[in-house]
Amino acid sequence: MRKPSGVLMSGTYVSPRVPPGPAGTQSLRAMRDAPLEFVTAMAAHGDVTRHDADGEPVYMLNRPDLARYVLKENGTNYTKDRTPDDDMLRPLLGNGLLTSNGAEWAAQRRRCAPAFRPAEVNRFDQVIVAAAEQLAAQWRGSGPVRVDHDLTSLTLTVIVKAMLGTDIGGAGEGFGRAVDAVNRFIGHYVPSDDPDPADTAARYVGFQRARAFLDQVTRVIIAARRAGGPGDDLLSALLTDGHPHPGTGPAAAGPAGGPSGGPSGGPGAGPGAGPGGGPGGPADVELRDQVLTIVMAGHETTAKSLTWTLYLLDRHPEAAAAVRAEIDEVLDGRAPTAADLPALRRCRQAVQEAMRLYPPVWLISRRSVAADVIDGYDIPAGSLVCVSPWVLHRDPRYWDDPAVYRPERFDPEQAARHLSHQYLPFGGGPRICLGQHFALVEATLVLAVILRDLRMELVPGFPVEPEALVTLRPRHGLMMVPRPR
Template sequence: MTVTGTDIPGPAGLPVVGSMFELQRDSLGAFLRAQREHGDVVRVSAGPPGLRTVVYGVFSAPGAQQVLATEAANFRKDNPFYGEIRESFGNGLLTAQDADYRRQRRLVQPLFTRRRVDGYADTITTEAELAVRRWRDAVDGGTTDLVLDMNRLALRTVTRILFGMDVEEAVDVTHRCFPVINDYVLHRAYSPLSPPRGWPTPANRRAEAATREVYAVCDRIIAERQAADASRTADASRTADGAGAYGAGADGALPDGPGTVTSGTGADDLLDLLARARSDEDRPLDADELRDQVLIFLLAGHETTATSLAFTLHLLARHPEQQRAAQDEIARVLGERAPTAADMEKLPHLTRCLKEAMRLYPAAPVIGRRAVDACEIDGHAIPAGANVVVSPWVTHRHPGLWEDPDRYDPERFTPEREAERHRYAWFPFGGGPRACIGQHFSMLESVLALAVLLRAYEVQPADDNDVPVSAGITLQPTGPARARLRSRA
C-alpha cells in the first residue's frame, strides 16, 4: 500500500511553527529522532502558515540510493540551501546543474584521476610533517584542540595544492571568512523569511565583506597566474619558432587528446591545471568560472578532510587499543620513511579507523534535493516539487544497518563485512552522478596525514566531553576536541 504525501508520518512540532525551532537548533538530532520515532520516510513541517516549508526525510539505504543514483535525474539541487551556497560561493561543481555541470565535470574530471591525485602525496606528507613540527614547538606534552589543528593542516594542504607557493594569505583569509559565510548561508537556508541580500542589515554587511575579501584574494592569484602563463606561452612560442618543431610541442610531445589537461611549462598546482583544461567539445573556464571552482575546492577540500582527521584522532584517543594497532601497522609499513600514495593500500587498519570515524561524523551529514516529478520511495508517495533530504548522519546510525550503531568499531570495515552491507549504508561522499569528485584525494590525504601524525605522537583524551556538532554546508564542530599529546620519539 502506498502512503500519500500528506499521510507520511513525522514529528508534530509546536503549534503554528511546527519543527522550525528544532531544525534551527539541532537539525541532526531532529532528523535522527524522526527516524527512530516515525520510520525511514518522514514528513517534517517548519514555519508559520503561508511561509511553511515541508521536508521529506529519506533515511533507508535503498531510499538514499534512489535519490542520489538510480533516479538522480528526478532529484535536483534546486532547494533553498543550494541556492544560498550558489549565491555565496558561485556556480562551481558543488552547485552547478545541467549543461553547466556536465561541462565543468568534463573539464575537471581529468584533474582528479587516481594517478593525478597520487602525485599530490609529497605535498600532503610535507604539510603533515610541518604540523608535527608545530605540535613539537607549541604543545609537546600539553593539550591542543584537534579541530583547530586539523582545520589548519587541511587548509594549508589544499591551498598548497591549489595555488602552489601562494599559501599564507589564502589560508588567513579563508580561515577568517569562511565561517562567517557558512553561518550566513545556513541561517538564510533555514529561515522562512530572509531579507534580500542587498539590504544593509548587519548580517548582510558582514557576509558581503567576508565574501568580497575571499573573492579578492582568489581573483588576484588567478590574474597573476594568467599573466605568468601568458608570458611563458610567449617565451615557449619564440623558442619553438627558433627550433623549427614539426607540429609537436617544443619538447616533442604530441597534442593532448579530448578531455585531458593541455601540456605546458607552467606550475603543477591545481589552479594552473584548471586554467589549461581543455576538451574537444568545451571552451575553457573563464576567470569567473575559475574562481568559482577554486572557492568550491577551498570549501569542500579543507572542511571535509579537516572533519575526518579531527574526529579520527578524537576517537582514537578514546580507544587506545585501536590507536596502538594503527601505530604498530604504521611502524611495520613505513619505518622512518615518509609515506607515499602506494602505502595507502598497505595501511588497512588505519583506513578502517578513518572510515569508522567518517561513519559517525560524516563531513556531509545532510544532502538535499528537490523532486521534479512525483515518485514513490519505500512505499511512500513523494509529491512533485518536494524538498527531499537524505542523511548520512542518520543512515550511518540506522540500527537496521549497523549493530550497536553508536559504538566505535573499525572492524565494521573489513572487506568481508563491507561486502555484506548495502552500498548506501555508508555514503560520506554522496553517490551517483553527483558523487564527490575529490573522494580519492580526501581519503589519500587523510590516511597519509594520519600516518605521519600518529607515528610522531600518541593522542590521549584531555577530558570526557563529547564534541558538539551542527549541520552547516559541511559538518561543523561547534566546540573543541581537546587532546593531550605525548611524543613517541
C-alpha cells in the same frame, strides 16, 4: 498531520498516499537549533516521513535503497536547484561544481575529473606528507593546540598546492577563521520570526567580511597561477580551457547586498561577470566560482574528518594502539609515500569509521522535478526530499552497535557486506564527491605522519559536541595536547 486533499479519478475519490510524520507545522527555530536531534526524531516515524516546515512539505528517506533511488537510479528527477544545499552554498560559491545543475554541471565535472583520478592524486603524496611533517614539527613540544584550525590550514595548503599549483603562504589561519564565519551564517536557516535579529545581523556582517577575504585569496591564487605560466595542475587546465582575460578579477563587482543576494561577482553582478577570452570558454566569474569551490570542498571536509578521527582515537585507546602499531611496522620511522597506502589500512579505516559517526555532509537535499512514488508514497512535483547520512550511518538495522567506534567495520570482508548507499560520507550517485580518493589519500597520509611521532590527547574537561552547520564540526573546536611517543 493535517488531512491531505484528495483527487477525483474516473469519478472516484482517491486520497494521496501520504507518509507518516509529526502533526502540524514544525518549529524552524527548533530545527535550526538542534538539527541532528530533529532528523533522528523524524526517522522514528518510518522509512519515508513527511513534515511541514516553512510553508512546504519535506520528505525524508531513511533507508539505503531509497537513498540510492533518489541519488542514483532516478537521479535525473531530483535536482539540487532550490534546495537547502543550494541556498546555503550558492551565496558563497556561485555556480561552481557543487551548485550547478544539468548540462552545465556535467561539463564542469568533465573538466575537473582528470585531476582527481587516482594516478594523478597519488603523485601529490609528497605535497601532503611535507605539510603534515611541518604541522607535526609545529605541534611537537607545544602546549594545547587548536586541532581543527590547524588541520584546516594544512588541508588548505595541500589542495591549493596540489590542484592549483600555488602556495598561499600564511593565509591558512585566516582562512580557517573565515570558514567558521561563513558556516555560522549560511549554516543556520533564519526563520521569519528570527528570535535574535541583532545576532543574525552580526553574523551577516561576519559573513560579508569572510566572503571578501575568501574572494581576495581566490584572486591571489588565480593571479599567481597566471603569472607562473602553464603547468600540469587543475587550475592551469581551467585557464587554458577558458583563456580568461588577465586582470578581470572575478570579484570585480564586490559583495552582494544582502543575505539572499548572489555571490560577489555572481551572474549579472558587474564587469567581473563578463565572458572569458577563449571561444566557448568559461567566464572569469565561472573561474572564480570553480576555484573557490575546489578550495572549499577540497579542504573543509578532509580537515573535519581528520579532526574527528584524532578525537575518536584518543577516546578509544585500543583502536589508537592498532593504528600506531601499523604505522611502526609499515614506516619504521620514515615518511610515508603513496606506495605505502595499501599497507596503511588501519589508518584509512580509522578515518572511514570517523566519517561514519561524524559524516562531514550530514544532510543531502534534492527537489523533485516531476511527481514520483517512493516506497508506495506519493511525492508531488517540486517537493523537497532529503537523505541524512547522520541517520543512515547510525541505523542499528545496518550497523551493529552503531554508536561505537569500530574501524574494523571497514575491513574488506565486512565492507563487502555493506549495502549500496548505506554509507554516504561522500554522497552518492552521479554527484558523488569528485575528490573522495584525494580526501582518503590525504587523510591517511596525514594521520600516519602525526601518529608516527605524537599522541594527541584531549584537553581535560574540554567540551566536544557536534554542530551541524554546512559541515558537521565540533561546536567549540577541538583543543588537544600533543605528547611525544
